[in-house]
Amino acid sequence: MESRAKITAIGAYVPERRMTNQDLEKRVDTSDEWIVRRTGMRERRIAGPNEFASDLACGAVQDLVKRYPVDISDVDLVIVSTTTPDYGFPSVSARVQANFHLEHAGIFDLSAACSGFEYALHVANGLVSSGLNKKVLVIAAETMSKVTDYTDRTTCVLLGDGAGAALVECDDTQGCFIGSYMGADGSLGKALYRTGLSNQMDGEKLVDTGKMVQNGREVYKWAVKTVTSGIQKLLEESRLDFTDIDWFIPHSANLRLIEAIFERLNVPMDHVLYSLEYYGNTSSASIALALSDAVKAGKIKKNDRLLLYGFGGGLCHCGQVIRWDI
The missing domain is CATH 3.40.47.10 (Thiolase/Chalcone synthase)
Structure with a gap:
């Protein structure tokens, strides 16, 4: 569509x-x-x-x-x-x-x-x-x-x-959404969770504190592999190359993970925006915060192409390429 x-x-x-x-x-x-x-x-x-x-x-x-x-x-x-x-x-x-x-x-x-x-x-x-x-x-x-x-x-x-x-x-003349890609691996749900009405998953009892529980090693391995592949597929869906993207804005999970992903993709970090340094990992808000701050600072300009990519609990992931039109 x-x-x-x-x-x-x-x-x-x-x-x-x-x-x-x-x-x-x-x-x-x-x-x-x-x-x-x-x-x-x-x-x-x-x-x-x-x-x-x-x-x-x-x-x-x-x-x-x-x-x-x-x-x-x-x-x-x-x-x-x-x-x-x-x-x-x-x-x-x-x-x-x-x-x-x-x-x-x-x-x-x-x-x-x-x-x-x-x-x-x-x-x-x-x-x-x-x-x-x-x-x-x-x-x-x-x-x-x-x-x-x-x-x-x-x-x-x-x-x-x-x-x-x-x-x-x-906007009947031209939308700003160029391409999208999403996916999930629900079998890895125990790697990142917070209990609710249930305190077990797939027959296994969970740590039931009501707080977030993470297997950092498993999430890191999944994210590096999945997000690297997902960004490549998103660019294919959008019929674009890495050089066509002005800014990459991934979820601000932690800097080591972001660096590992973009090192694999051979994308220099000066083309990557994140919000983690002064906000930490704000889950689904992290990309919106990075985007807002970069617009306010004048880094993102009209007609820039942005690649957003979120990933985390589920385990699920989703990305878009958009043309900034403000």
Whole structure:
């Protein structure tokens, strides 16, 4: 299907509180030098006790409206990617709809972990291009600190909170979505999970703390192989070459992983954007944060081709090539 959808605005929001590597040194057996060397992270933002995913989502939408001359009163669908909703229900998207009085909007939350923003953009492009919707608000909002085990030094140094939002509208002349690719391996679900109503998977009892549990070695191996292959297939689907891409924006899992992926692809890191240094791993919000910051800094310019690629829990992955048209 030819795209008839384009991104017309973007926004972001992060909580005020900063958690530095020095703060983590006081909680677990780690050091600033070790964290920077192993992850590339220096600090992350942490939501307050009474600050939740819907609050961050609304903050990102407010930033979007402030930065661009757009009207969201006629938004007809709100999609929120989150793995850390305020409630089982109502959804985060319902809270956003109520906050902005979007009287004509349908709502749903989407759960695809760290690739959720890309899955949500893919859905929005399909719905708008098909004519089923005209204006879709796509949001990724995560409060990962609320599901972090701060006694586990291998994961607690990684995670932070944040949100990003994009407005996807109909454009009958030329859409901005050039190509997409997605996939999953659900058999590896035990490598990255958080228990809910069930505390077992495939007959195996899980660590049932309600916090995120990760087998970092397994996820790393899967990601390097899968994302490398996925980016190559995405470029093939888009009929493009690596040299046609101005910026690569992967999920900000950790810097060592990103470097391993792009070393395999022979892509120099000065063409790669990420948000992990000062936000940490914000799950599905990480690509939206990197995109928003790069636009604000003037790095991304009109007509640049961007390759976004999310990957994580599920295990699932999704990517798009888009032409930046703002």
